[in-house]
Amino acid sequence: xxxxxxxxxxxxxxxxxxxxxxxxxxxxxxxxxxxxxxxERVFIAPSSLCDSPAPALFTxxxxxxxxxxxxxxxxxxxxxxxxxRLHFISFEAHPLRPDDWPRVAAELGRGALAALFAxxxxxxxxxxxxxxxxxxxxxxxxxxxxxxxxxxxHQANRHKEKLKYFNNIR
Numbered sequence: 001x002x003x004x005x006x007x008x009x010x011x012x013x014x015x016x017x018x019x020x021x022x023x024x025x026x027x028x029x030x031x032x033x034x035x036x037x038x039x040e041r042v043f044i045a046p047s048s049l050c051d052s053p054a055p056a057l058f059t060x061x062x063x064x065x066x067x068x069x070x071x072x073x074x075x076x077x078x079x080x081x082x083x084x085r086l087h088f089i090s091f092e093a094h095p096l097r098p099d100d101w102p103r104v105a106a107e108l109g110r111g112a113l114a115a116l117f118a119x120x121x122x123x124x125x126x127x128x129x130x131x132x133x134x135x136x137x138x139x140x141x142x143x144x145x146x147x148x149x150x151x152x153x154h155q156a157n158r159h160k161e162k163l164k165y166f167n168n169i170r
Contacts, residue, residue: 007129011097019107021067021100030067035108039073049074054082065092065145067104072116075141080112087142095145098124116141 014021014030021030032038049058058078062070071088078086096104101124109117119136125145126132134143 009095009127009129011100011127012094014096014100016103021104021107023094025094031069031108035069036073036110036113039069043070044074044077047074049077050081054084057085057087058082059087059089062088062090065090065095067096067108068117068120069108071143072108072113072120075116075137075143076112079137079140085140085142088144090143090145092145095125095127097127101125 013024015024016022017029018033020033020035022028023030047060060074065071071090074088075086078084101121105117105121109121116136120134120143125134130146132145135141136143
């Protein structure tokens with residue numbers, strides 16, 4: 001599901017360095033050689049997602065969706081360790097182009113992440129501004145993305161009311 005009247009956006013320009021996507025505009029890779037383990041160390045473990053009794057719904061917010069690895073790894077973790085649902089909200093300034101998603105899914109979508117990457121990338125996320133929504137894992141995982149981060153972020157002070165739903169995000 002996407003916002004009606006959403007404007008087309010240019011996609012991120014990626015180069016591939018061995019098995020990792022590289023953003024020449026920023027001189028940086030999207031993930032390291034141990035991508036899934038890195039996500040566990042720097043995104044999931046510090047969040048303490050399952051340190052206390054699981055709520056019925058986890059809500060996670062992220063600035064910068066990138067390749068979707070944090071989203072997919074978080075969803076896999078919640079699905080594997082709880083009976084909760086996950087609502088994942090992200091903002092992305094430079095969404096991946098549709099032709100980059102199959103390679104991202106092939107590089108990252110192994111083991112427990114494979115089914116979620118398959119659901120996320122078929123069809124690939126559209127290069128459109130405004131909110132996009134996906135429902136995965138038989139309804140237990142909801143993903144909403146606004147690929148116009150630069151527009152939203154610059155106007156955040158004027159839109160504080162719209163950000164109130166982030167108050168309880170872990």
